[in-house]
Amino acid sequence: MKVYIESYGCTFNQADGQIIAGILQENDVEIVDTIDNADIIIVNSCYVKLPTENRIIHRIQKLQEEYPDKKIIVGGCMVEIDPEKLEKIGPNCSWIGPHQLNKAYDVVNATYCGDVIREYGFSKESKVGVPKLVDDTLIHIIQICEGCLGSCSFCCTRFARGPLNSYPISDIVAEAKEAIENGACEIQLTAQDTAAFGRDSGEKLSTLIKEVANLDGDFRVRVGMMHPKNILNDVDEIIDAIKHPKVYNFIHLPVQSGSDKVLKDMRRGHTIEQYLEVVSKFKNEIPDLTLAVDIIVGYPTESDDDFDLTVKLLEEIKPSLIHLSKYQHRKGALSSSLREIPPKVMKKRSKFLSEIKSKITEDENRELVGTHQNVLVVEKGSKGGFIAKTDSYIPVIVHDAELGTFVDVLITQATATYLKSELLEK
Template sequence: MARYHIETYGCTSNRGESREIERRLRDAGHRRVDGVDEADVAILNTCTVVEKTERNMLRRAEELADETADLYITGCMALAQGEEFRDADVEGEVLHWDEVPDAVTNGECPTTTPDAEPVLDGVIGILPIARGCMSNCSYCITKFATGRVDSPPVEENVEKARALVHAGAKEIRITGQDTGVYGWDNGERKLPELLERICTEVEGDFRVRVGMANPGGVHGIREELADVFAEYDEIYNFLHAPVQSGSDDVLEHMRRQHRVEQYLDIVETFDEKLDEWTLSTDFIVGYPTETDEDHEMSMALLRETRPEKVNVTRFSKRPGTDAADLKGLGGTKKKERSKAMSELKREVVAEAYESMVGETRSVLVTEEGTADSVKCYDEAYRQVIVQNASEHGVEPGDFLDVEVTGHQTVYAFGKPV
């Protein structure tokens, strides 16, 4: 659980992207602080409108790098002139804004606080179904804050979902440290039952997105879970199962509760039972024991399973964790591996969105974007941007059909039909 400091420069678009970064960090349990001296992580969202601005951005990046352990640089200058920061030897990582929240989380589980309650954010209802996890990953500091999984009864979570829909939620985001182990503290595997009861007992037009579920927990319920996904249109055909490495040796060192074969079993089961679905996963690159061969195994697994959403995170030591005592690989090697995997990721994800062009998709509008656009999601939770939304009379909460007209690597563009 990190304390972050964020600074945003430039246009309305940058400010909107910073808001999205903050929302995702908040959902993962991270906390904003006002001063960089109090922060574990600093985020600099840059502008590059004139040369003077560029000089200011470089100077501010250098100052932030000196004042915090981890600096992430995003925004226009970072993406258009990232080499400027490297040439200036700024100790920071240049990322697309959409990659920043995943980098900050360091591959850890999201952190649900003891008093977590459902939250309605526009038409998005956030429903924490449990607190804690059943894992003991060597790199994760979250476990110190959350402990073992504590699952409220199914009836209680169904009632919370009903209240969210009654309050105006059109999308319910089921969250937790590890949604796949919901009910394990009571000796039961309750996630499929919870999803089925939300779909059958809550009245209204809404969609359900299942949050992060580690492969170790999903493997034992994969058949039942895929069946529920297939039966109920309310559930997005989307599964976030973070594999973290394609090497069983590294997974063992990480103390992950799954191996590559179990992850592949999950993918195979969902492929068999669903005509179309989105696999989301995470990789940690540069774990201290990761060899070149281990890294290539991760690359090969990415190529084989072709997840349509991939979070690539460079390993970063967290105080008090066992992995923090291991000798690191060095920044250069981690950067090289991260770059190689990120390039492959963009290739795989772009291929998925390219395949949508020309198709008609049914989508739910979930929130406003920038410059009179809205963000929508199709049945497989692929993001579709509708531009000039006011001209089309489209707003958050609407269900509509769109023709996919183009894409930009990690999302598509659509026009209402």
Template sequence: MNEKQRKEQAQIKQVSSVDRKSSQDKPLSEKTTEDFAHYFQTTYTPPDIKKARKRGRDKIEVHYDFEIPEEMSKIGKGKKFLIRTYGCQMNEHDTEVMAGILSEMGYESTLDTDDADIILLNTCAIRENAENKVFGELGHLKPLKLEKPDLIIGVCGCMSQQESVVNRIMQKHQQVDLIFGTHNIHRLPDLIKEAMFSKVQVVEVWSKEGDIIENLPKVRHGQIKAWVNIMYGCDKFCTYCIVPMTRGKERSRRPEDIIREVRHLAAQGYQEVTLLGQNVNAYGKDFDDIEYRFADLMNDMHKIDIPRVRFTTSHPRDFDDHLIEVLAKGGNLLDHIHLPVQSGSSEILRKMNRKYTRESYLELVAKIKKAIPNVTLTTDIIVGFPNETDEQFEETMTLMEEVGFEAAYTFIYSPREGTPAAVKKDDVPMEVKKERLYRLNDLVNKQSAESMDAYEGKVVKVLVEGESKKDETVLAGYTEKNKVVNFKGPKSIIGKIVDVKITDTKTWSLNGELVEKTAEVSN
């Protein structure tokens, strides 16, 4: 805390517990601005990265009693909300939950910034570029806040779990009314209430992991594909990653709740679900009352009448033989596996604290390919980790070729404050890192194009998701192996799985024509 913050804190009026309680007990209509200001100033909870690093043995409770407070259930009537989402599928899923909560409060969704009464930026902390985009957006929103003083601007998600980010927002972005983290999304109605009536920034970020809150409302995009959270947090502590501090320790949902949700989605006509977790195949390791792991869950998914089941993101350390055995059953368990490797060098992997070697990763890949011969593998790779040598980078290139990845998300290492890797001295110039990324991307493109070439003339099963973004006369969808296919067909087949014959291949997509019946079917 700097001198300015100390002075501000010293000026905050402290109220007795009796005064605070009497303020909280008042009906919403009787509360004054001073009530809210007093209450919130005495309950300000900033993030603490030191606390977030600690892994206690506190029992995680599951709650099934979520409800919108009565006084907030219609407060959004006639008003609109906008949520901008940055980052991974977990953030997208969090946005679905927040949209569900706001909708139950009476708000309607809008894509127009000028029409919004609440704007939430759901943020990502993985890379610096995403962080810069958020601060840039806050700058753009400042004039709008001056025009519309009652507009509520909020920052949530992983960035909000970082102490330095919260301090920066509080000091430099007074237009922000509300800051909350990843563990307390279910508190959104109460936080909005406080933001509406308080004249100070509302900040509530829990360093301690939250409990698991079931029965939260969701607004999903369409009725074709759905994300289903099966667990939260990560215990791996890779030296470059801030997620264990922003998302907390691993907490698994109860299997019966997940199965019930997927069955409900199947009954609603959804064609595909993706099971989500920061480290999805560590699912169930935190259970102390049952022996039920990710392979058991996938086996139960195999029994549900839904055409496609995917999962992301998995960690090589937790990809065990039982899981491989279950995935080999096929059916609705698709043979596309995203398996982040991050580096092909055992030494770099050690410095990353990945807890596996190049050799053990290749052994795992060999097991998967033996059990699932037609498997498609994709991955994540970081180049330019502190002090990465030319030889170590070449090991990544050769591993890329040896495994035969058909796609990869590639990044130049981005230091994250609060992680061990961020304090490492680095002697690799940025020009060298960029050159390595260009070389790696050239190889990724080559291998992707080669994998696509094999589809020419084949017939594939395509889940039609809608019109192509580039041409509304063309439909687009994904194969079982997650390849994009563009083709012409009637709008009536959107949401269905159809056969498409591939007529042309590109580096990252396929073109085809709709067919009625086929004798030869490929994934």
């Protein structure tokens, strides 16, 4: 059997695709890099936003039209969130839900033999220490927990990932150690909400970060997205952990809105005052911190005044990275019963925030022009050269370097999304 896998969406889902590939390879299934060579195509779907949903649906339909002789298996979040639509567009597709990855070979084998088999539903199976097939041995993703403790009104991902299920620190550290010994120079700790880690098991995120960072070797640790409400109880220790020299000075702390009223409507579980308190603590303790935030533009109850508060918040905290999303209804989300704001208003607000985003992030990056940075070279650039990361996880273009090494550079130019550099003489 030959299988082609394409994974969409977040880092967590990319790791799910690696697990599927690893399990199949252990069972003597050949993983191929082109569809033409495959007997079976696996579409590991993302469903977080409407444009992504449309992209997944179009992709499944196109594959069925262009490759009628090949069998298709759909995995990922769509399986759990919208099985009705999946059944409609792909009645002959097999399914493998994100909690059933250990059954990957069974699903593939049955599908190859002509059956339509569908494995879905929740489980407590660990995703740590299981077989993985990775394209990039330098960056290693470890899923530290799955699911969340939230009830955000706009989110459908929680219906796919379920309640919180944290994996043991000892298992995570063991996988990190093996990855580093095999050449990994960046360990990415990922989850739907890393700040929720251990709330169900009695362990702590700060402990996990320190234990991974204290492993032998030259590497960096990136900590994934943290929900503001769940960081509150452990903020000082998490700051202490991120101050470790092997941990990127980086936090991804979504806020979604600058209005307390909208945050309440979103059921976020925190206030702007609490958010600012957390950000202030981090910036005071880690001056070189890179702060990444998420903003939803045009939530159904967002007024002009609420939008102005979001603008004010961004101008106050000056994040280095801003991820903007236009609000759109999602399958099963509570906010989908609300009337969306007029498209013209949505477009105007989104354009305004996009302009502010570019100015803030470029201004933040410009402050680094002329500085010397020790950067970790992690991947080849799509247009030549290499992409490296500063200690604050800011991308830097390096023209001549060796993958997996640290090099000293002079920052020469800045854009809103990356830096340009010249190598310094040793």
